[in-house]
């Protein structure tokens with residue numbers, strides 16, 4: 001790893017100021033960034049740790065009933081503290097990586113990174129979440145812009161993520177056995193005004209909404225509503241773990257399972 | 264270089280580190296605590312697990328500077344005050360939960376973290392909790408047995424896979 005300056009501010013304002021310098025980068029739990037830096041795929045001159053900022057941590061219920069997760073909240077904290085408020089979100093967090101990764105990795109880091117096989121992007125898009133930064137609120141529909149690409153600007157910090165709580169929801173992850181990331185992951189959420197279906201792990205464009213399934217499930221929320229739908233393998237990822245056709249197949253199978261398991 | 268201080272196994276320590284110094288390197292190279300093993304250095308294997316403020320982490324994937332001011336426990340701090348093996352360590356010996364022993368420090372740290380959270384885990388819970396700890400020798404079976412025994416539970420129902 002190339003060397004860098006390390007700083008650990010205790011307020012968002014100080015972190016934003018520190019990130020204004022050129023080649024400074026935020027450090028969440030480091031569970032993605034440190035391995036990347038070891039491979040010399042990233043070489044920031046300054047790392048600004050967000051782990052000392054109390055205002056970025058924790059899970060609470062907002063005024064409108066939404067569950068609000070601080071940007072530097074670990075996966076382990078979401079798994080424990082969102083369990084009563086939004087069980088499907090807590091269950092998703094409780095299956096990210098392994099216990100040690102969950103003890104350090106944060107929601108802000110996961111959403112900023114937007115790995116095409118990551119779990120949280122599916123929850124955020126599937127819940128129609130709002131991503132709040134030090135500058136603005138961004139709707140999940142506008143936030144995800146292709147693999148490893150988001151609406152975030154240089155030096156912008158995710159301060160919190162607000163999830164409207166659905167009537168029923170479920171996340172089904174077909175685990176890639178070596179990395180434990182999603183080979184295909186489906187987040188289904190049923191709201192009073194319709195159903196949202198977000199797909200991760202499958203597409204070369206990163207997380208996306210499967211709109212045909214949303215329409216079918218909005219009129220009939222049962223796995224059988226999917227039976228006439230087909231998923232094209234165009235634009236799906238092919239790698240040594242699965243072909244595009246296999247991933248396309250899994251999208252439909254896992255969506256059916258998520259609907260059947262939704263509660 | 265920056266000065267950092269922390270408590271390691273109950274003892275106050277300090278040192279000068281670069282930004283990029285990993286906690287694993289600080290413990291092994293500066294403090295001479297080589298029980299913390301580096302199996303992969305890519306965040307996969309868990310041989311480097313230590314507890315930071317009571318939380319089990321991969322010390323190869325945490326900066327030493329992030330642990331400034333923290334309470335750190337390594338495998339060297341896991342034995343009883345009189346130097347005898349702790350319940351978890353003794354169970355690994357009794358149930359043959361190691362072969363080459365390379366993964367064992369990390370396994371013991373993870374087992375201790377599990378039993379603190381969940382004193383009577385089921386076999387399935389033990390196996391799920393070991394997701395981040397890789398062993399290339401044992402096939403995990405005797406590790407699971409050892410952890411079940413350390414929790415005071417019967418090990419007979421633990422079936423070979």
Ligand SMILES: Cc1cc2nc3c(=O)[nH]c(=O)nc-3n(C[C@H](O)[C@H](O)[C@H](O)COP(=O)(O)OP(=O)(O)OC[C@H]3O[C@@H](n4cnc5c(N)ncnc54)[C@H](O)[C@@H]3O)c2cc1C
Pocket residue numbers: 025026027028029030031032033034050071072095096097098101104105106107108109110112113117118119120156157158159179180181182306307
């Ligand atoms: C063994 C292993 C298994 C894993 N398995 C899974 C899995 O199954 N599913 C899954 O989804 N993920 C998985 N991960 C990734 C894990 O969830 C990471 O914790 C997460 O992707 C990144 O979060 P972090 O806090 O560690 O971010 P970091 O690694 O610190 O940072 C990642 C990126 O986000 C930026 N960043 C960090 N915080 C913020 C913020 N608040 N605002 C703006 N930018 C920020 C950083 O600058 C960097 O670019 C795994 C990781 C490992 C090592």
Ligand code: FES
Pocket residue numbers: 300301302303304305306307308309310311312321322323324
């Ligand atoms: S050496 Fe840290 S996880 Fe393998």
Ligand code: FES
Pocket residue numbers: 360361362363364365366367397398399400401
């Ligand atoms: S005992 Fe050899 S790696 Fe586990």
